[in-house]
Amino acid sequence: MATIYDVATLAGVSPATVSRVFNGRAVSEDRAQRVRDAAEALSFVPNRTARTLRRQSSEVIALIIPDIENPFFTALARAVEDRAQAAGYSVVLCNTDDDPVKEATYLQIAISENMAGVILVPASDESDLSTIIASGRPVVTVDRTTAFDVDHVMIENEPAGASVTAALFDAGYQRIACIAGPETVVTAIDRARGWRSVVERRGNYNPDLFVRSANHRLDGGRAAMAELLASPERPDAVVATNNLMGVGALQVLNEYGLTPPAFGVGVIGDLPFTTLSPGLVTLVHLPTRDLGTTAVGMLVSRISGHREPARTVLLPGELAAAASVRS
């Protein structure tokens, strides 16, 4: 692999001049051309490792997510990547599996690799950001928060939970249960709170009997749905606080012969790769792309030296498909 010294020798200039050409600094046109020609001839590619060591910062952003197999997060990753690319950054994707230890490891790596910044979906509200904050690397959290005072961009979760629940009541369902995510995730808590507020107002039952906490994956939704169907006070509808739990619930309902609209289903998030007819399930569409692009914007502004206090951005979900009236 050729270095700037090789290029410099061939072009008859100093290494510094080569560096300047590749960093867009002022160099006389004829010399610049000689450098470009020499670089071309040697198929020179700047060594990013050396540049990073010298500059103490790379052009790489870490995107740390809890579950790479959840389409919500891959869509987020797409958005982040597109926007980051446009701003001149590469994105490395790190999967924590909701494991705070893995998360801590990746944060450590981000520091140790001198990455430009981190976009993080925290594994839980207990996630420890003290080390990365102390390192001075910018951090933005997305979709979830922690106790730490950093930029974050969130969904309006409580209204999302409320609107999907209200839509199910409007459609004629009476006993609407809730499959909520883990109690350590702010997003799940807020969405469940939205469900509860509507139930307390319009429902004729005790919400506590109709809520189940589950992991955010398919099997979590399945287990919770099965439990709800087995309970003495059987609900006639359910709200799942994320996409995969919604799919799990639908799978179990299908196995019981209870497909919508015979049993009402509301989901906060979009059903990935669904083969269901539209309108059967009440959905709150989430602005995944905006979530990602906003986060990149905030992060890049921090990387460029922005020093204001931590900012919060709230993005609304959108009730996408009204449930059919109950058959």
Next chain:
Amino acid sequence: MATIYDVATLAGVSPATVSRVFNGRAVSEDRAQRVRDAAEALSFVPNRTARTLRRQSSEVIALIIPDIENPFFTALARAVEDRAQAAGYSVVLCNTDDDPVKEATYLQIAISENMAGVILVPASDESDLSTIIASGRPVVTVDRTTAFDVDHVMIENEPAGASVTAALFDAGYQRIACIAGPETVVTAIDRARGWRSVVERRGNYNPDLFVRSANHRLDGGRAAMAELLASPERPDAVVATNNLMGVGALQVLNEYGLTPPAFGVGVIGDLPFTTLSPGLVTLVHLPTRDLGTTAVGMLVSRISGHREPARTVLLPGELAAAASVRS
């Protein structure tokens, strides 16, 4: 951030000794302990950038995939990540969007960042690996091949195409069409060839009229299915050569009121997050995990200096659910 010099000073040893402790080289026990204590006290973390520059190789593997929103590839990523982690490597995930230019950029970055190696799902059979090969970095391709002579791990695609088609004939379907992937992707070609071989043997029609080439995503499957349904010689069943095209086909069939088994559907790959009852769709289950772990194994052996000629590993698909007999 503390450096080995800080640690060395505090521990009263030389920087070289600190380095040795962190690299498991022989150091007397008392000094090693002093170093560990000092490192702990300063919360020292080795700077990977410096190490990489010096060693000319990092502990990072690039995994380059065509579509991060396809669950097949995210499952692959999971497998690769788990196995790589166990071998002491981090994985950075790069999404090419089937774009040879993006692919070339990521390969360039892998070189420029001194990454330990690359696991690549080539965007097409025209993908140019000459640069990365010339750089000396090990490369393993997965799921698809190129003209270049590198290690690769593949599915037995032609048998997969044949077995799913045969199963549909067995179930009583007569005119089985094929939604094939892009003609630039070896995997798609081979699977379609498997379909064709069975049709030529058992079908009473001209295969050419019943095959459509589509992009590997949802919309590709939708468009191809719509076209097949509109054609004068309407098929009574279809084989999709990947998962997302299968979902797209099912969506369109559903819109036409043609749900299986009224219309036969075979898919090579698993239906992601399906809410369909099992057995309605004929599937070939793909050994995604094995694909990933095998690739990591091959790559790591190359990184460790293995110098044999390029190896090929073939993994079989598995006919997972027989179609119900046609109603």
Next chain:
DNA sequence: ATGAAAGCGCTAACAA
């Protein structure tokens, strides 16, 4: 077993 010192490839003062 340990330390001194060179150098990986680049950038950024500083001088000219």
Next chain:
DNA sequence: TTGTTAGCGCTTTCAT
């Protein structure tokens, strides 16, 4: 505008 030079933090000969 251009070149000289120091140094980012680490690993690794080479001595001792």
